[in-house]
Amino acid sequence: MLKKYFLTLGLFVIFSPSVLWGQEKFTAPEVAAKYQGYFFYPGKDFKVLVSMQLIEKGGQERIRELTMLRKNSPKGLEQKYFIYFHQPADVRGMSFMVYKYPKKDDDRWLFMPALNLVKRIAAKDKRSSFVGSDFTYEDVSGRDLEEDDFSILREEKISDFGSMGQAGDCYVLKSVPKDPKSADYSYRLSWIDKESFLPLKEEYYDLKGELYKIFSAEELKQIQGFWTVTKRRMQNVKTGHQTLVSFKDIQYNLGMEENLFTERYLKNPPSKWIK
Amino acid sequence: MNKKVIFSFFIFLFLFSISFSREIEWHGFVQTNYSFRTTGLVPPLAQGDFLLGDHRFQLKFSGSEKSEFGSFGEAKFFAKTDFFENALKKETGLEIREAYLDYPLKAFDFRIGRQIITWGLGDLLFINDLFPKDWQAFFSGRPMEYLKLGVDGLRISFSSDIFSTELALLPFFESDNYPTSENFFLFDPFLNVSFKQIQKPDSKFENVEEALRLYRTLSNFELSFYLYRGFYRTPSILPDSFPTPSKITYFFPELSVYGFTLQRDLLNGILSLEYGYYDSRQDRRGEDPLIPNSFSKFLIGYQRQGWTDFTYSGQYYGEYMKDYKNYQKSLPPGFPEQDKFRQVLTFRATQLLKYQTLKLSFFGFYSPTDKDYFFIPEVNYRITDNLWVALGGNLFGGEKRTTFLGQLDKNDNLYSILRYEF
Numbered sequence: 054m055l056k057k058y059f060l061t062l063g064l065f066v067i068f069s070p071s072v073l074w075g076q077e078k079f080t081a082p083e084v085a086a087k088y089q090g091y092f093f094y095p096g097k098d099f100k101v102l103v104s105m106q107l108i109e110k111g112g113q114e115r116i117r118e119l120t121m122l123r124k125n126s127p128k129g130l131e132q133k134y135f136i137y138f139h140q141p142a143d144v145r146g147m148s149f150m151v152y153k154y155p156k157k158d159d160d161r162w163l164f165m166p167a168l169n170l171v172k173r174i175a176a177k178d179k180r181s182s183f184v185g186s187d188f189t190y191e192d193v194s195g196r197d198l199e200e201d202d203f204s205i206l207r208e209e210k211i212s213d214f215g216s217m218g219q220a221g222d223c224y225v226l227k228s229v230p231k232d233p234k235s236a237d238y239s240y241r242l243s244w245i246d247k248e249s250f251l252p253l254k255e256e257y258y259d260l261k262g263e264l265y266k267i268f269s270a271e272e273l274k275q276i277q278g279f280w281t282v283t284k285r286r287m288q289n290v291k292t293g294h295q296t297l298v299s300f301k302d303i304q305y306n307l308g309m310e311e312n313l314f315t316e317r318y319l320k321n322p323p324s325k326w327i328k
Numbered sequence: 329m330n331k332k333v334i335f336s337f338f339i340f341l342f343l344f345s346i347s348f349s350r351e352i353e354w355h356g357f358v359q360t361n362y363s364f365r366t367t368g369l370v371p372p373l374a375q376g377d378f379l380l381g382d383h384r385f386q387l388k389f390s391g392s393e394k395s396e397f398g399s400f401g402e403a404k405f406f407a408k409t410d411f412f413e414n415a416l417k418k419e420t421g422l423e424i425r426e427a428y429l430d431y432p433l434k435a436f437d438f439r440i441g442r443q444i445i446t447w448g449l450g451d452l453l454f455i456n457d458l459f460p461k462d463w464q465a466f467f468s469g470r471p472m473e474y475l476k477l478g479v480d481g482l483r484i485s486f487s488s489d490i491f492s493t494e495l496a497l498l499p500f501f502e503s504d505n506y507p508t509s510e511n512f513f514l515f516d517p518f519l520n521v522s523f524k525q526i527q528k529p530d531s532k533f534e535n536v537e538e539a540l541r542l543y544r545t546l547s548n549f550e551l552s553f554y555l556y557r558g559f560y561r562t563p564s565i566l567p568d569s570f571p572t573p574s575k576i577t578y579f580f581p582e583l584s585v586y587g588f589t590l591q592r593d594l595l596n597g598i599l600s601l602e603y604g605y606y607d608s609r610q611d612r613r614g615e616d617p618l619i620p621n622s623f624s625k626f627l628i629g630y631q632r633q634g635w636t637d638f639t640y641s642g643q644y645y646g647e648y649m650k651d652y653k654n655y656q657k658s659l660p661p662g663f664p665e666q667d668k669f670r671q672v673l674t675f676r677a678t679q680l681l682k683y684q685t686l687k688l689s690f691f692g693f694y695s696p697t698d699k700d701y702f703f704i705p706e707v708n709y710r711i712t713d714n715l716w717v718a719l720g721g722n723l724f725g726g727e728k729r730t731t732f733l734g735q736l737d738k739n740d741n742l743y744s745i746l747r748y749e750f
Contacts, residue, residue, distance in 0.1 A: 142749030143749055168444065168476055
């Protein structure tokens with residue numbers, strides 16, 4: 054009952070009129086719900102060309118380039134993802150499909166063109182690295198709101214964000230996993246921009262309470278009215294490894310058909326959608 | 329004759345494709361692949377310790393053109409050709425791995441040409457996947473994609489919300505590339521027969537192989553049904569006289585298979601079930617010792633993620649022979665007797681390390697009924713985005729030299745693959 058109420062509240066907050074943002078004071082769960090809505094759910098659907106640079110401590114770089122399609126369920130928090138790999142060569146032509154559910158494990162399928170094989174993949178752990186980067190699956194597609202306790206520690210201006218000509222007025226949101234085993238971090242601090250509700254910076258603290266991972270948004274753009282982090286960086290301060298991500302050719306609300314996310318197109322992705 | 333027809337067809341396909349395509353994408357790799365026997369023994373008909381010495385240059389071409397039909401309609405062509413050098417035989421050659429045209433028409437997709445098709449849920453155990461395989465490649469440490477061979481034919485797919493289908497029509501029979509005494513230690517009762525011939529099914533209308541898959545998702549279950557009508561892909565042996573033949577003929581008896589698969593999530597993992605009934609059409613009563621009996625084959629598989637970047641899976645596989653009494657009665661004296669119910673267990677574990685650039689994997693087959701095994705440990709490292717190296721082993725063994733894996737005992741080998749992709 055409580056869960057249902059929470060979900061309804063979450064949806065209400067996400068889709069509530071935006072006129073009053075500046076004046077309103079939000080509770081921590083409300084900020085968290087808005088953050089989730091604006092960061093992981095904007096638009097009905099979304100297409101982007103993602104370039105990732107995976108940089109080792111010694112400077113060696115690896116490249117990942119992929120097209121990502123996302124479609125939100127018209128009803129709840131379910132989402133479907135379609136990912137097509139352009140680079141590097143050993144994964145070129147592979148496609149990856151995820152059905153994401155808020156209350157249970159994702160369904161994931163991988164298509165390997167060399168064998169013409171669709172393989173269902175066990176996906177218990179959302180903390181696995183996404184394509185070998187410093188981002189986990191959870192960092193890419195979000196985490197259930199119900200898994201964390203939220204509190205607002207303070208409100209703060211991010212000073213080094215001024216270069217983008219924005220104020221960078223933020224809520225500092227602390228998220229603590231209810232089940233410590235459900236996450237790699239013992240808690241996470243997120244600097245959430247009061248205007249866009251996007252995270253400008255996040256710090257992940259490990260089980261010893263030491264900082265180990267830092268997310269930073271390095272470029273924000275408003276595209277078709279949706280604020281979007283177009284450049285981001287995830288840095289592992291313990292290993293020195295980091296990942297730089299840039300979004301190109303961003304389009305929202307393309308009217309993606311439901312059947313795009315089926316075996317037919319997993320095996321034979323239409324170039325209209327992947328180029 | 330057939331080969332020439334097919335080859336001309338591919339040349340035509342290629343030229344046609346180039347002419348209609350706006351832009352061609354091309355990629356490929358250069359690769360060296362070696363494998364040598366660690367047992368220090370050499371099969372009677374083979375030469376030296378090396379099982380494989382392969383230098384290879386692969387080129388892949390693809391292109392597309394918008395078609396006028398269908399919401400995503402677009403015609404595509406794809407060709408994958410390998411230029412190779414067999415360093416053991418000092419031979420070079422060209423192999424067309426795949427070459428096809430794709431054409432979508434509303435809910436239908438047509439693919440014509442040489443193509444790789446993979447069906448079923450088994451992990452290195454095949455029940456409803458009756459498409460040709462290269463077992464020599466698999467047993468001698470070639471990259472996994474070389475386990476599958478392309479088939480020449482037409483595939484028609486139909487997709488809808490209610491159900492989807494794939495129908496493959498294969499007019500040119502292609503056998504498995506099974507291990508032979510020329511390069512493997514095997515149980516070969518006719519090793520000393522020098523006159524051997526292979527009789528493949530002719531390419532005539534009634535020999536066109538048909539494979540049908542019907543599938544849909546039903547609540548959480550992914551459900552597929554399969555029908556196949558064609559031939560065994562590993563041959564049966566026909567001696568001209570027995571027990572001391574002067575000539576033997578390899579032939580491919582008729583086979584039909586009816587099966588299904590079921591897959592769903594279970595306890596944070598994936599459960600797979602597969603069943604197939606092998607209807608041995610030329611020996612339905614199991615009285616012909618030259619032709620395999622009918623079988624029921626099944627497998628149960630479970631796959632799960634143990635911890636971050638670690639997955640493991642296991643399978644239990646069984647094949648149950650029909651008309652076992654007739655099989656026993658007709659088995660020539662001195663021939664090893666197969667079990668009525670052969671069972672195999674498999675285990676796979678994969679750990680990714682160093683931001684998924686280093687992969688440690690293990691695959692093992694073990695048969696509690698045949699008492700034999702086959703283990704494949706492998707280390708794979710992505711040196712850069714374009715360059716990877718793999719080192720691994722194929723280790724066989726068993727109590728008897730006549731069982732499926734036990735006969736391969738003396739073929740233990742270590743392999744290396746180095747590939748630069750572009």
